[in-house]
Structure formats: structure tokens, C-alpha cells
Amino acid sequence: MTHAPNLSADRPDNAPDTTPETEPDRGSDRARPSRNQLFKTLWRWHFYAGLLVTPLLVLLAVTGAIYLFKPAYENWVYKDLRTVHATQHAKPVPLAKQVDAVRKAKPEATIQSVTPPSDREHSTMVTLAADGGGPWAPTVSVYVNPYDGKVLGSVDNAKTFMQNVRELHGNLLSGDVGDRLMELTASWAAILTFTGLYLWWRARPRRGRTGRRGLRRWHATIGAAVSVFLLLLIATGLPWTGIWGQQLQKVITATKQGTPSAEDYKVSSKVPTTADHLTSNPDTSVPWAAEKVQVPTSKASGGHEGHEGHAGHMGGQGGNGAAPGSLPIERAVAIAHHERVPGTFTVTLPQGPKGVYTISGKSEADPAQQRTLFVDQYSGKVLASYGWPQYGLLSKLVEEGIALHQGERFGWPNLLVALGTCLAVIGMAISGVVMWWRRRPTGKGLGAPRRAQDARVTRGVALIMLILGVAMPLAGISMLLILTLDWLVVRRIAPLRRFFG
Template identity: 45%
Template sequence: MTSIDVRPTTPETDPKSSTHNYRLLWRWHFYAGVFVAPILFVMAVTGSIYLFKQPFEAWSQRDVREVAAVANPVPLADQVAAAQAVKPGVDIRAVIPPSGPDRSTRIIFQGADPGPFADGISVYVNPGDGQVLGVVDDAGTFMATVRKIHGELMAGVAGDRIVETAACWSLILIATGTCMWWTTRRRAAPKKRTRASLRRLHMWTGVGAGVAIVFLVLSGLPWSGFWGDYVNKAQAYFDSGYPEVTSTSTVSGDLSHHPDAKVPWAATNLPVPESEAHHGGGGGVLQPGAIALEAALAAARPAIRNCPPGECDLKMLLPAEPTGVYTVVTDHYRDPSAGQTLHVDQYSGKILTDYGWNEYGVLAKTVELGIAIHEGRRYGIVNLLVMLGACLALIGLIVTGVWMWWKRRPKGSVGAPRRPANGRTTWGVVALLAVLGLLFPLAGLTMVVMLVIDRVVQKVTA
């Protein structure tokens, strides 16, 4: 249960030894709530909004994304050239061909922000006549702002660490809240009706939505900077991530973070092969002598197993250096197991690597599936509604928890639960917190800080 649950149980009214454990649980539940409630509230609100990114942007940008049905599109290279005329001298990050005959071509250029949640600038081109339909600064869209608040509080790396710490602390809230509920589930409710109603609402919301909230937190952590790095190291150590490819370069970096121009999470650190010796040719967009975009896409298409229009986008990441490759990614809206990544030699058109779900390890598959469910797109409307319900439940837990604390706090006091008089029965609680602190290092570090603050406050108020 995720919030501040302040209850008036005392050793005098409940002489059982479990009261000591309950007091310690209550105290940590309180501190965790004070520390993370505002951040979790922001994350829950922005997360519930971001679930609707795809339909919202399809509607709000329909003037540049939709065109009259095109039977004979102009060459892709000409479309890219038209986009480059609008953004001269700016690096191209990705090209997204039309997903259907009535859709435009999207060319994503490097934006001004190089951060971990960097967005580019998208130029939309009509494939029928090669005319530019419009330019969208992806960093300035409504959903981009929502995502930056959700992932980093619009504060860069520092914000990312704060969000990650708050997410980890929410697990402490859930663990302590669940233990408190289990300990007191047969006790009588407070006599005052308002407080009893709030407690019941808080309790049953936490019990009903606790599993979904834990899933939201755990499936979102691989995106974080600190814990996400540990996940990458773990999958490398247990050989449970991506297949081996001999190379010195990877596709990680800005391309792996733009939501519409990225490879799958499981492939962000995958080694990338290098293009072979220069073969001549022409029609390349970035590198002299590289084959045309159509040729690279045509070389990849026979190997693409499943990417039906309307259900999947094809994305092309372009080579940025003479030894680079064309990277072709199939991005399914719902099914991560249907995704595929291919690397194509930019001079010969030879497919150098082709990997997808079958090549991923167990951990990489788990994370990919978790991300799809987290974003509410794996199992259609049911998935979306469940994730939306989890976000709304988290908001409800925070509101009811803060409300209970406000009604119970003594005037002129923070209202923190008193420390247990006897610590001999609290080792189980300490073990629980220690395990969570070890599994989630940022939470463990801040837990130590909270212990120090608690000791200082105790001495000052003694």
C-alpha cells in the first residue's frame, strides 16, 4: 500500500509482541510516504496520460501523418533530400517509411537536446509528390513533456536518479503496508466514520492494486539509469540478453532512447557488425558510395518475418560513418516477440545480422514483455485499462494516505509514529528493509540517510 498510513495503535492498547514490529513498520511506512508521495503522485498522473500517447499523437498530428492514398511513391532518397532541404547540415537519426498507402514518410533529425530522453526533429514528407508536409519538434510536443516529467522530472540525470529512488521506495511502502495490513486485518476499525472509511478505502485499494503497482515499478526500472545499468550487467553476466556479434561498436546512445526511433531495449547494447570494404555504387544519403535507401530496405524485406501495415512500423537507422551499417527495425505496436533487427552492409546490401525474439535470452525477453505491458499495448484495451487502473489506484492511495495523516497528526507536530520501546522483536522488519536496500541500491543508500536523520531528530526532541 503506497502512502502514509498513520494509526493510533499503542503498546498500552495492544500488549502483544507484534506491536513492536508494527510500530517499526508504521514508522518506515510514514517516512517512505513523506519522502516519495509527491514524486509518485506526479509519476502516476503522467504515466496515466502517457498510456494514450499513440492515439493522441495520431489524432493531434493527423495533418502531417495522413495523406491521400499513394500508388506510386517517389524514391525514398528524394523524399529524404526534400527533408534535408528543410534541415540542411543536420544529422539524420532515422527514416520511417510509410506504414500504409495513406501515411507519410517521417525523417527524424538530430535535435538540440543530447540527454538520455533526447527527442529529435521530425520532417514529414508526402510520398506521392515528395513535398514536405510539416516539421514537428518532437521535444516540444505535449507527450514529450509528459514523458520527461515522468522519467526525469525535467531535471536530466539528477531527475532520473530521484525518480528511480522514489520508485524503489514505493516498494518499501508496499512491503511495509502489506505487512501492516496482514498484522491488523482482524482489528476493529477506528470509531470515527470518516477515518474508518478512509482506512478501508486505503487498505482495499492497496490490497486490490498492489500487484499491479509492483509490476509497474519493476517493469519501469530497466529504463532508469542506475538500476537499468545493473540489469544490463546482469543479462551480460548470465548470458541472458542478446546474441554475440563480433564488433567494437554498438547501437546504444541517443538512438536507443527516442521513443519513435530506437531499437528494442534488448538490443540497445548489442554489438553491431561493420560494413565491408567500399564497393562503390551511389545514391547514399550520408556516406559516399553507399547504396540507396530503397536498396537497403529491399535487401532487408525478404528477411522480415512479420510486419503487417497498420500493426507495425519499419524504421531505418542510417550509418553515421564509413564502416557503419543500415539498421532496419520492425516495431510492432503490441507484440514484442514479433520484433526484428537487421544490420545491412551500406555498400553491398548484404544482411550481416538478423536477430529477434528467438535470439534474446530469458532476461531480455522478460524486460521486453514487461515494457510492452507497462506501456499498456501488449494485450490491447484490457492491458491499457489495467495499467490505467494501477495508476489511478496509486493516486488514490497517496490521496487517502495523506488525508489520514492530516486528520491524525497532532497540532504543531509532524505526526511521525513513535519508535518502538523494545527493539528485540524487530529483526524481521530490519531483515525486510535490508533485503530491499540491497536489491535496490539507491533506496538502500537513502535508507541509511533516513536512519541518520531519524536518530538526529530523536536526540533533538528527546
């Protein structure tokens, strides 16, 4: 976002404006010239930060605003698949038979998980692994009427409207490269916000309701008002990014604020497997805080260890088919209820004869209700139970942040605040471009704020920016590149020096 304080004087709207767009109070600046130099330096960083990230920042805001309505939108679009109408005395058929119906309809697919209905009005969702379905959700969801066992239809999760919005928001539909660009945008948006707050505070616009002065006043005031919420959205979105998110996971692991160690469980994988590898579908995955939990292994009896070929199929004695001798999926669901896994939960089927039932209950409205269970597929023993009491402080903060980021933590008020922040960001970006267009010079320059002449102030601001860059690595790398390019190239070539200001 871009906050810009007011001009010292207005001009006719059709006249070019080559004077500074914003100034602090002049009386105090004459007595404190270094303060004025600091203002100019931060304004220059603010200008170029906006120039660098405005297009992608608008894309982030637009896609984020749309994705806030994912649950409501998909419940409406897929209403015929997700809801059922049953008589009062109708009884559901066994889950194993519902899964068998999916197997018959999709014999070539591998069943990944089952989400039982949370009430009598919803269908059962069976998730299938699907090759080539996209980097974030290569799965197909098949919906089954739990009262007659008939398949209602299916949805390719990689091709839904909201999945495309999610991928645009997260990686620009371009994998790791897009993820890094969006992380860079979010990091620079934080810098825009901090510098914008300083500019607003130093030159708070008190007058002007129309024309350029009115636009600047609106831009600065609204920008300052939503700054806290924008910083919150940025901070709660960064854990999903590649570099920053990975570094946060390392910090959580190093400080023991997240996943408990493997020694906490007597039965654990010989080759460590973490819960984030069980599925790539965000709707059926374990909570963020449980992604790095080590998945334990089932202990087969009666020589079942050698049946690797049964992984993911329906030939098991228990009806879910992970391996001969495994318990039926109804038993896994019963264990979930016995362990009081809240709300709608997903049962991920065992992957092979050593696999376990993974029961994941996610609650965006209240992360404290989240629960992840690993259940031995043969004995039904709960090998690990991981929930809010086991989350470290940092993991709890991240889970609360995710719920806030998605607009679900406090219901509609949360959603409306997040939506309002996204709309304000779009308005800030548009008004910033309009202000620049109106004051752009008639020559060939960009019209950037003039470079401060006090080298000490410039170095001090550069140091502050680099400290921010340490907290946000991609922003820090880009700052070093900008400073190096400015020092080695821009300042030494006169046309470039005039163009960039």
C-alpha cells in the same frame, strides 16, 4: 502508495485524534507482544516512507497515466502530418527522392533515419538530428507525402507535450539528478506497498463506510487490491532508470541473458559501438533488448573507406548518401521485407563509409515480433539479425514488462488496468495525507507512529529493510542515511525525538 488499517474507535470529525490510527486485533496481540511490536515498527517505516515520496509518487502516477495515451494523442494532434489521402492507383515516389525533398527543405540538418509508411494512408517520417533538442530526443521528425514527395511539415520531438511528460516522468526535466530521484521514489513505493500489505493483512478493516473509518477502509482495501499491479508497474519501470537499469544490464551481460557476444558475428566493429548510440529518439530507437548489441561494420570495396566526409549526406551514388557506392535506401527496405521485419520499422542510415543500415522493427503489442537487422551498406548482406530467438530470458522478461508498463501488450484491457493503478495511487496518496491531517497532534510533533520498544524487533525489521535496499540500491543508501541520522542525532536531541516520535 499507502495502506492504513482501521482505527480502534471513531471520534467526531472536528476533534483532534492523538491515538494510534491503526491497530491489529488486540486479543491476539496480548498473547504475542512481539507481533504487536513488529506491527508498530512496520507502520512507522510505512509512515515515513509515505512522507518521503508521496509528492513525487503522485507526479509519477499523473505523468504515467497521461503517457499511456501517447500513441492516440499524437496520432490525433499530428493527423495532418501522419496521414495522407491517395487515389487507389497512385504510386509512391522512390524513398531516395522523398529524402532528397527533406534535404532541400532542411539543408543544414543531418538525416538520421527513415520510417517508411506501414500502409497507404500514412506518410513517410524522416528523422533529423537536431542540436539542443533535449536529453532524450534531440531530433526533428519531417513528414513527407509518399505519393508526390512533398514535405508536409515537421515536429521538434524535444518540444512536444508528450516528450515533456516523458521527461517529467523519467527525470523531472533535470537529467541524471532527476533520474535518481525518480528511481528513489519508485524504490520506496515498492517498500510502501510491501509494508502496506502487511498492515492491511494484520488489521483488515471490516466495518465503517463513512467518516474517518470509511476513509481508512477505502484506503486499505483499494490499496491492497492494486498492490500487485503497482508492484508490476514499478518492476517494469526500473529497467529505464540510471542505477538499477545499468545494474540489470550488467547482470544480463554477466549471465549471457541478453546481447550475444561479438564473436557471434564475423564482421564487427574494431572500436565497439552499441546500438543505443545510433539515435536518442525513443520512437526510432532499437528495442531495449538490442541496445547493447555491438554494431558491425560495412566492408567497402573500390577504395571507399576514405570518404568519411560523406557521413550523413546525400551525395552517394545510391541516393541515400552514406558513402559513394552505397546501396539505395529502397534496397534496405526491400531487405527488411525479405527478412520479414514486422509492422512499422525504421531504417537508420549508415554513419560514415564503415556504417551499416540498421533496420529496427519494434512491436509493443507483441515483443516476440521485434527484430533488429544490421545490413552492409555496399553489398546488402545481413551482417547480424537480432530478435526474440536471440533474446535471453531476462531480456524477454524486460521486453514483456516494457510492453505491459506502456499499456500496449494486451490492448485496451492492459491500458485500462495501468490507468486504474495510476488513479488508485493518486487516491492512496491523497487519502493518506487526509488521514494524517485528521489525526495530527495539537503540539509540534509530526504525529508519527510511536517507536517500538522491542530492540530485537526493530533490528529485525531494519535488516529486512536493508535486504530490500540491496535489491534497490538507492533505497538502501537512503535507509542507511535515515538509520544513521536517527541513531546519531534524532535519538540524542530531545526536541527532535519528540518531533519525530
